Amino acid sequence: MPKEPVQVKEISAEERNENFNEVVLGYNEQEALQEAARCIQCKNPTCIQGCPVGIDIKTFIKKITEKDYQGAYEVIREKNNFPSVCGRVCPAEYQCRRACVFTKKNEPFASERAINIHFLERFVGDYGMNAADKVTPKKDSQLRNKKVAVIGSGPAGLCCAGELAREGVGVVVYESLHKTGGVLRYGIPPFRLPREIMDYEIDAVKELGVEIKTNFIVGKAMTIQELFDEGYDAIFIGVGAGVPSFLRLNGESLCNVYSANEFLTRVNLMSAYKFPQAHTPINIGKHMVVIGGGNTAMDAARVALRLQKMNGMEPNTTIAYRRTEVEMPARRLEIHHAKEEGIKFDFLVQPVEFMGDEKSYVAKMRSLRCKLGEPDASGRRRPVAIEGSEFDMDCDVAIIAVGLNANTLLSEVTPALKTDKWGDVIVDQETMLTSIPGVYAGGDIVGGEGTVIEAMGMAKKASRAILQYLTEVKDAGCAGKT
Amino acid sequence: MKITKKEILTDTAGTRIIRIHVTAPIISRKAQPGQFVVVMVTEEGERIPLTVVDCIHDQIVLIFQEAGLSTKLLGRLNEGDELHALLGPLGHPTTIKNYGKVILVAGGVGIAEILPVAKALKKAGNHVDTIMGARSKELLFLENELREASSELHVITDDGSYVRKGFTTDVLRELLEKDTYDFIYAVGPIPMMKRAGEVTKEFHAVTYVSLNALMMDGTGMCGGCRVTVGGKVKFACVDGPEFDAHLVDWEELSNRTKMYVDKEKHICNLYNV
Numbered sequence: 001m002p003k004e005p006v007q008v009k010e011i012s013a014e015e016r017n018e019n020f021n022e023v024v025l026g027y028n029e030q031e032a033l034q035e036a037a038r039c040i041q042c043k044n045p046t047c048i049q050g051c052p053v054g055i056d057i058k059t060f061i062k063k064i065t066e067k068d069y070q071g072a073y074e075v076i077r078e079k080n081n082f083p084s085v086c087g088r089v090c091p092a093e094y095q096c097r098r099a100c101v102f103t104k105k106n107e108p109f110a111s112e113r114a115i116n117i118h119f120l121e122r123f124v125g126d127y128g129m130n131a132a133d134k135v136t137p138k139k140d141s142q143l144r145n146k147k148v149a150v151i152g153s154g155p156a157g158l159c160c161a162g163e164l165a166r167e168g169v170g171v172v173v174y175e176s177l178h179k180t181g182g183v184l185r186y187g188i189p190p191f192r193l194p195r196e197i198m199d200y201e202i203d204a205v206k207e208l209g210v211e212i213k214t215n216f217i218v219g220k221a222m223t224i225q226e227l228f229d230e231g232y233d234a235i236f237i238g239v240g241a242g243v244p245s246f247l248r249l250n251g252e253s254l255c256n257v258y259s260a261n262e263f264l265t266r267v268n269l270m271s272a273y274k275f276p277q278a279h280t281p282i283n284i285g286k287h288m289v290v291i292g293g294g295n296t297a298m299d300a301a302r303v304a305l306r307l308q309k310m311n312g313m314e315p316n317t318t319i320a321y322r323r324t325e326v327e328m329p330a331r332r333l334e335i336h337h338a339k340e341e342g343i344k345f346d347f348l349v350q351p352v353e354f355m356g357d358e359k360s361y362v363a364k365m366r367s368l369r370c371k372l373g374e375p376d377a378s379g380r381r382r383p384v385a386i387e388g389s390e391f392d393m394d395c396d397v398a399i400i401a402v403g404l405n406a407n408t409l410l411s412e413v414t415p416a417l418k419t420d421k422w423g424d425v426i427v428d429q430e431t432m433l434t435s436i437p438g439v440y441a442g443g444d445i446v447g448g449e450g451t452v453i454e455a456m457g458m459a460k461k462a463s464r465a466i467l468q469y470l471t472e473v474k475d476a477g478c479a480g481k482t
Numbered sequence: 483m484k485i486t487k488k489e490i491l492t493d494t495a496g497t498r499i500i501r502i503h504v505t506a507p508i509i510s511r512k513a514q515p516g517q518f519v520v521v522m523v524t525e526e527g528e529r530i531p532l533t534v535v536d537c538i539h540d541q542i543v544l545i546f547q548e549a550g551l552s553t554k555l556l557g558r559l560n561e562g563d564e565l566h567a568l569l570g571p572l573g574h575p576t577t578i579k580n581y582g583k584v585i586l587v588a589g590g591v592g593i594a595e596i597l598p599v600a601k602a603l604k605k606a607g608n609h610v611d612t613i614m615g616a617r618s619k620e621l622l623f624l625e626n627e628l629r630e631a632s633s634e635l636h637v638i639t640d641d642g643s644y645v646r647k648g649f650t651t652d653v654l655r656e657l658l659e660k661d662t663y664d665f666i667y668a669v670g671p672i673p674m675m676k677r678a679g680e681v682t683k684e685f686h687a688v689t690y691v692s693l694n695a696l697m698m699d700g701t702g703m704c705g706g707c708r709v710t711v712g713g714k715v716k717f718a719c720v721d722g723p724e725f726d727a728h729l730v731d732w733e734e735l736s737n738r739t740k741m742y743v744d745k746e747k748h749i750c751n752l753y754n755v
Contacts, residue, residue: 176701178522178529178567186703215483215569217701221508244705246715253708253715253734255741262704270528270698276752278526279551280698281745360737407702409720 005112006035008119013340017309020190020273023337024088027116032123036064039115042101047117050099052457055079057096057117064120073128076121080456081162082155082201084129085184087122088193090453091295091331109332129200137208141168146470149174149232151218151410154182156238156443156455158205163463165208169470172232173210176217179269182240183444184452186269187261187296189303192334219410224417224439233473234438234466237417237425238459241444242407246400247291251354254362256283260292260300260401267303273310284311285397289365291351292401293321294449298334300399301343315342318393320349322370322383346393348372350385354398365395404449424448432462438473440466483565486541491623498548499591499623500557507540509570515578515598516692516724519544519570520700523555527566531697531719533595534571542570545594545624550746554755572700573723576690580607581665585657586632587650587678588614589670593624595692596669600631603667609633611663613653615674619644651677658685666690668727672736679727689727693718696739709735 009025010016016023027035045058056075063072076083090096096117097103097110104111146169150157153175161171179185180202184193206212218227227235244259246252263282266272270280288304290297297319305317319338321328324347328335339345348370355364369389372381406423418426418435425434425441432440442458444450487503509519513534519542520529530552536543548557559565576599584603588596593614604610612632616622617640629635636653637645651674657663658681666689668678675691682689695707695718702720709718712729716722 176569177699178569215567216508217569217572220571221512243702243717246705246708248715253710253731253738255737259705262698262706265698265704271526274526275745276749279524279749280528281742281749283741283745360734407720409702 003034003038005038005116006031008116013342016191017306017315017341019310020306022194023191024333026126027119027123029123032064032120033067035116036061036120039065040101046099046101047096047115050096051079052095052451052453053079053460055096055121060124061115061117061120064124069124069127070131072124073131076124077128079460081159081205082456083121083125084197085125085193085201086453086456087118087120087125088197089184089188089451090118090121091451092116092118093332095451095453108326126197129197137166138168143167143169143467143470146170146233147172147231148234148236148466148470149218149227149230150236150238152182152238152240152443153180153202153212153214154238154240154443154455155184155452156240156459157182157236158202159456159459160236160238160440160442160463160466161210162205162208163460164466165205165210167467169467171210173212174216174218175212175214177269178214180212180214186265187299189264189268189299191302191306192299217409219413224410224414224436228438233470234440236459236462236466237410237434237439237441237445238443238455239407239410239445241404241449243405244400245403245405247351247402249351249353251356251362252400254354254356254360256285256362256396257354257398257400260290260296260399261404263300263399264296264303267307273303273307282307283397284308284313285395286313286316287394288317288397288399289393289395290317290319290399290401291321292403293319293323293328293330294401294403295330295334297321297401298330298338300401302334302338302341304397304399305341305343316344318344318346320346320351320365320367320393322348322350323372323380324348327380348383350383352390354395355392362395362398364392365398366390366392404444406445406448422448430461431465432458433465438469483568485559485561485563485565488559488561491545492621494618494620496548497621498557499545499594499621500548501535501543501545501594502556502559503538503541503543504565504568505540506542506568506570509534509568510537510540510542513537513542513571514575515602516576517571517573518700518723519568520572520697521552521556521565522567523552523559524566527555528552529567529698529700531572531694531700533692535594535597545591547591551749551753551755554750569700573719574721576602576667576724578602578606583609583661583663584611584665584667585654585663586610586612587654587666587668587670587674588612588628589650589674590616590621592668592670592674592692593622593628596667597624597627597631599667599669600628604631604633608665611636611657613638613650613657615639615650615653617641649677650674651681654678655681658682658687663687666727667692672732672739675727676730676732679730679732683728690724691727691730692723693725693730693735694723694739695719695735696741709738
């Protein structure tokens with residue numbers, strides 16, 4: 001039997017609620033060595049299949065045990081340009097750790113005993129940040145005169161840009177916001193992903209020669225065809241899912257009903273938690289209610305609670321979810337952190353209406369109680385509303401975190417770009433090629449809402465196909481003509 | 483993103499309307515009447531939408547009224563200063579075609595926003611009646627430009643300090659009583675656009691308005707600018723900003739634009755603007 005897993009150090013719940021500092025402190029060298037030593041170096045390492053970008057987990061853990069951290073870093077960087085980011089945000093319990101041999105069969109997520117691969121990755125990534133050796137682009141590349149435009153600087157776009165730049169391709173990334181990172185920056189709060197960590201890994205992509213143009217909206221400022229006309233040989237679309245879903249309930253447009261996207265963007269991107277030093281305002285309630293059960297819901301609730309504490313209010317934030325804890329799609333660690341911090345969970349709740357005060361600010365949320373029925377297409381038991389079970393709860397800020405739809409801003413002006421009925425871009429699963437020659441896509445605009453690492457997995461696939469395409473197509477200038 | 487020209491168009495009792503030219507070659511090449519940009523004045527600033535009034539070579543022209551902190555900080559910038567961020571062009575352009583006879587209704591800073599629409603509609607062969615109104619004479623601007631861009635210009639002030647006393651919607655009603663119009667377009671304060679819609683509904687005249695919902699990213703990502711139009715939730719930034727005036731839920735829009743009024747007052751006091 002392996003030794004007990006090494007627990008990761010965290011800031012105490014009391015201490016962390018009043019700021020946006022990182023909660024998980026990560027392993028020190030001693031802890032990393034101890035955890036790495038638990039890995040039994042399986043002959044057939046299933047964990048690697050659990051990783052969407054196929055990091056050679058077995059080897060990098062081996063290198064840790066040999067104290068060859070630079071070697072471990074290189075093994076990870078071989079497949080992933082963002083180890084410090086992924087080590088923090090990957091839902092490892094659904095991916096590599098779930099595939100770990102120590103996870104019991106048929107578990108919905110990783111067992112406690114599974115190797116803490118994500119914490120080891122983070123340790124190695126953070127080590128690499130401080131190491132002098134940088135990955136450099138290939139100098140003798142035959143692709144040096146090729147240019148690729150990447151649309152969106154989120155996980156998919158940055159990953160694709162990095163992969164191409166390493167091979168010597170000239171890459172320009174177009175980002176509509178004033179800052180880079182996409183959902184990493186506007187969606188994920190600093191207490192989960194410190195800005196300096198993200199900035200470091202984005203800067204590493206820039207050091208490979210990637211140019212990032214912020215404040216540039218492809219589809220409006222320039223079309224796909226116009227990018228080709230500018231001389232790009234291929235284009236990668238990584239614009240994310242983008243558009244928040246609402247519940248379509250009465251009262252959902254009352255004041256202080258936010259989409260999680262808006263709530264989090266105000267805080268994470270626009271620094272509304274520093275209002276009035278930062279000018280973007282956010283309204284904080286006495287009874288903040290988050291609707292949803294994913295990572296975004298956890299993030300929004302933990303942000304809401306911190307805002308209450310930072311403004312001298314009683315912490316009172318509730319997550320209302322229509323199923324139960326086990327069906328929640330959020331990372332187990334986030335659920336655990338949310339509970340620890342004092343967020344209340346109200347399960348089996350289906351909101352039916354928001355009610356406002358005399359000034360049209362939301363005041364109450366009316367809901368139905370649910371019970372669990374038969375499993376649905378996702379395999380999770382379906383919530384069934386119980387007739388006549390209406391109840392009201394106080395709610396002066398509501399945050400809707402029930403998912404995202406495709407942003408069709410680009411596809412609307414690009415008729416040749418085929419999309420499915422949800423507006424997601426249709427691609428060849430092997431190459432991520434869209435219906436337009438030379439145009440590839442990956443991330444949430446293809447798969448709907450996924451994880452950071454899944455987006456990167458698609459981007460890597462696309463980058464391989466793009467490299468192949470650039471090598472094969474001598475006159476790639478004809479791409480895009482449909 | 484450099485400001486190359488700045489003019490104060492009106493300046494009365496602390497209410498200034500200002501015109502700036504900003505270097506933005508790509509936006510300038512692309513922007514069409516009815517579209518807007520999102521501006522950040524400083525690194526700590528909000529993202530605010532402003533209508534593109536004109537495109538001259540590699541410059542775009544913006545006209546804004548100093549209302550909240552961000553527009554006041556923008557008003558403090560001078561020629562040679564840079565904006566922190568500028569994104570655009572955003573939103574759908576106005577549908578420009580030969581409708582026949584059209585009325586344009588503009589109030590307040592909406593006078594600026596109507597100018598590119600007037601020019602384009604006239605150029606497309608329409609007979610353009612433009613109504614411009616403000617509380618008083620001092621708050622009127624672009625009169626000559628709008629006269630040139632219209633077939634006929636009707637000026638009116640709430641207090642009667644210039645031309646005639648009354649509201650833009652009074653003129654609108656008179657015109658509709660005399661003649662049939664094929665297309666009405668209104669832009670200005672919410673109460674004015676709402677009233678314009680009420681008047682034109684009586685005459686079954688197709689009416690579009692350009693909505694000034696609160697926005698952040700301007701690309702459909704946040705949903706903060708959502709408005710209910712014909713019972714459906716729309717995002718003003720990507721589905722609009724123009725909608726059928728007869729279908730807009732005006733009360734909801736009005737409430738939502740006041741969502742941060744207290745905080746706005748507080749921050750303006752704090753920064754002493």
